[in-house]
Amino acid sequence: MQIFLDTANIEQIRQAARLGVISGVTTNPSLVSQEGRADYEAVVKEICSIIPGPVSAEVVVEKAKDMIEQAQKIAAWAPNVVVKIPATAAGLEATSTLAKKKIKVNMTLCFSLNQAILGALAGASYVSPFVGRLDDIGEDGMGLVRDIVDVFDYYEFDTRVIAASIRHAQHCVSAALAGAHIATVPYKVLTQMIQHPLTDIGVARFQGDWQRLSEQ
Numbered sequence: 140m141q142i143f144l145d146t147a148n149i150e151q152i153r154q155a156a157r158l159g160v161i162s163g164v165t166t167n168p169s170l171v172s173q174e175g176r177a178d179y180e181a182v183v184k185e186i187c188s189i190i191p192g193p194v195s196a197e198v199v200v201e202k203a204k205d206m207i208e209q210a211q212k213i214a215a216w217a218p219n220v221v222v223k224i225p226a227t228a229a230g231l232e233a234t235s236t237l238a239k240k241k242i243k244v245n246m247t248l249c250f251s252l253n254q255a256i257l258g259a260l261a262g263a264s265y266v267s268p269f270v271g272r273l274d275d276i277g278e279d280g281m282g283l284v285r286d287i288v289d290v291f292d293y294y295e296f297d298t299r300v301i302a303a304s305i306r307h308a309q310h311c312v313s314a315a316l317a318g319a320h321i322a323t324v325p326y327k328v329l330t331q332m333i334q335h336p337l338t339d340i341g342v343a344r345f346q347g348d349w350q351r352l353s354e355q
C-alpha cells in the first residue's frame with residue numbers, strides 16, 4: 140500500500156517528504172482554505188515541485204462542461220497533477236471526457252460501491268472512498284474499501300483505490316488489510332503511524348545502557 144499525504148500544508152509536505160515514505164499528495168478546497176491561501180494554483184504547483192508523485196487538486200464547479208474546462212486548466216499546472224472530480228452525474232460525464240483526453244482523474248466524495256464502479260467505468264485513474272465520513276454517520280467506511288477492492292480485483296479494473304478521510308492510525312492498518320492501493324493520511328496520522336511506546340522505551344534504554352558503559 141502506498142501512502143499519500145492529505146494536506147495543503149507545505150511545511151508538513153516537506154517534513155513528510157524527508158521520511159521517504161510519501162508517494163503522493165491529496166488536497167481539497169477545505170484543506171487549502173485551512174492554510175489561509177487563496178492562490179490555489181501556486182499552492183498546487185509548489186506541492187508538485189516537492190512531491191514527484193501524483194498530486195490531487197479538486198475542481199470547484201458543478202456542471203460537467205465547467206468541470207472539463209477547469210480540469211484541463213488544473214491538469215496543465217504540472218505533469219503530476221491529478222484532477223479530483225466528485226462522484227456525481229456531472230462528475231462522471233466530465234471524467235469520461237477527461238479520460239479520453241488522457242487527463243488523470245481521482246473520483247472523490249465516493250460513498251458507495253456503485254459510485255466506485257461507475258467511476259472506474261468512466262475511466263477514473265483513482266476512486267476515493269471516504270472512510271471517516273461514512274463512520275461518522277454509523278456506516279462501515281472500511282467495509283466499503285474492502286468491497287471496492289474485491290470488485291475491482293474480480294473485474295480486473297485498473298482504477299486504484301485510495302482509502303480517504305482517514306482519521307487515525309488504525310484506519311491505516313485496516314486499509315492495508317483491506318487491500319487499498321493507497322491510504323491518504325493527514326500529517327497527524329502519519330506521525331501516529333510511526334509511533335510506538337515500546338520503540339521509545341527501547342531507544343531510551345539502549346542509550347542509557349550505552350551511556351553507563353561509556354562512564355565506567
Ligand code: E4P
Binds near residue numbers: 165267271323
Ligand atoms: C481525500 O482526498 C480528502 O481530501 C480527505 O481525505 C477528506 O477527509 P475528511 O473527511 O477528513 O475531510
